[in-house]
Amino acid sequence: MALVLQQLGMSGVLQAEHCAQAKAQIEQVGCIDILLCDLGIQGADSLQFLRWSSQAGMVKAVVQCGELEPELRRGLGHILALMGVRLLGELEKPLEPQLLQRVLKRYSHRRQLPRLLVSNLQDLPSEDDVRRGLALGEFRAWFQPKFDMQSGALAGIEALARWEHPSRGLLLPEIFLAAVLAYDLIDEMFKQLLEQGLGMLGMLRRDGVSLELAFNLHASQLAHCELIDEIQHALRRHDLPGSTLLFELAENGLLDMQFTTLESLLRLRMMGCGLAIDDFGVGFSALKLLCQVPFNQIKLEGECVQNLWDPRSRAVVNSTLALADSLNMSVVVEGVSSQRIRNELVHMGCKYGQGFYLARPMTGRGLRQWLDGVVNR
CATH class of the missing domain: 3.40.50.2300 (Response regulator)
Incomplete structure (x- = not known):
């Protein structure tokens, strides 16, 4: 070997x-x-x-x-x-x-991603470095489109956190998210990204484009009501309805859900925001959560579709589609990394997809240029 x-x-x-x-x-x-x-x-x-x-x-x-x-x-x-x-x-x-x-x-x-610096996971940024980055606005929202794979139409965008570090380059969440959580700065980072994302929606709306924008939330952020109040105030400032936002939560983070967490999730739904259970198929709590929490979307983890010609992988996709249909929920398949996977998913009845084959994450400016190209095509 x-x-x-x-x-x-x-x-x-x-x-x-x-x-x-x-x-x-x-x-x-x-x-x-x-x-x-x-x-x-x-x-x-x-x-x-x-x-x-x-x-x-x-x-x-x-x-x-x-x-x-x-x-x-x-x-x-x-x-x-x-x-x-x-x-x-x-x-x-x-x-x-x-x-x-x-x-x-x-x-x-x-x-092998362009312009990304991947460093040792043990080399966590210091609290001073994270606070400096937040103070200087170095944490930026990048945007990855979601598609209706059956029609090819754009179905929404997801905001992804990136740290444009002055000396280490462009850092992915796998490098800094653990540090942001450890220093209890996750809400501060999220509020900056939310403001950037809502500002982007406002510019797109003036261009005649209306899209749903998704954000990732960590379960710990929902333990108190203050963040939900911040989201509601931000929507009012930008004169946007709650239905323009969707929040994705990883199922593993909700294993020991507190009463206040469920209350926060219910408030988001009552505001009109969508809720998606993220990385479906990785954890063990999903079925229980689907009964307890008002999710209206399932995001199927990308690893589940990398080998659709394996009977077990097909069974996961088919059972997820059947479950979502019975619960009146939509399914977004992550990890659409090739035309072959996309075509097979469409053949199996999957509608919504997201992945590098369809579109890579991009800056706000890059998204507007990309949308101009799509409209003019």
């Missing part, structure tokens, strides 16, 4: 016969990108090793080499997701170089 990896152009290939040896080698080099191993052979030791490496931020992705029972395979995918480690795929033995290369490309494809 090491020889094949080197032939494929991979550098810095480390080899270990067991978990203890792997841990010692990783501690020496500091961090590795991809771990290739047979977790079935390593047994329970492998789970302890994965927990250690994920907590230390030392392994970013895993390739399972060897067959696992279906229930073990599903459990492995869930536990890696909870650890924050990506499961790139599974390969049967003997390993075929072409299949190995295809799986490894999934890692590079997700990370």
Whole structure:
């Protein structure tokens, strides 16, 4: 395997016969990108090793080499997701170089993004740096369109947080969000992004374009009512109805939902705002939440659609569509990364989609230029 990896152009290939040896080698080099191993052979030791490496931020992705029972395979995918480690795929033995290369490309494809600086997750920004960035307006809203994939029409936009850092470049939330939460500055960042997003909606409205704008909210932000009051006041300042906003919440963050959180969600719906359960299919609480919280949209996690030709993946998509239809909810599929995936989703009856194949995130100016091109096309 090491020889094949080197032939494929991979550098810095480390080899270990067991978990203890792997841990010692990783501690020496500091961090590795991809771990290739047979977790079935390593047994329970492998789970302890994965927990250690994920907590230390030392392994970013895993390739399972060897067959696992279906229930073990599903459990492995869930536990890696909870650890924050990506499961790139599974390969049967003997390993075929072409299949190995295809799986490894999934890692590079997700990370080779233009003008983005990806740094070590352990290297969190300091509180002073975050506060300075907020004071100077360095946190900016970028916008990614959503589409009606059946008609090709634009269905809305999602505001995504970016930090335009003066020395580190453009930073993604995976670099700074943990720090913003730890320093209790998430509301301050959100209010800046909300103001930018509502300002963008106002400019688009003057251009004759009306769109729904989605924001991500962390469950901790809903524990108090003050933020909902801020959202209501901001809508009034910009003379916009609540129906122009949709808020996306990851299901894992709502596992231990407090009364005040549910009250905040109900207030948002009563204001006319939409609510989407984000990353559907990753956590374990979704069905209970759909019964308790007035969500009107499901965002299906992108990993669920990367291999639509696998019966299990198709089952997830079909069951989500059926569930949403029975609850009178819409479904937005994330991770539409190729025309083949888009076409297959449309064939399966999916309507709304979002992903790099359809449109990448862009600045506010970039969005207006992009919209001009769409209108003039």
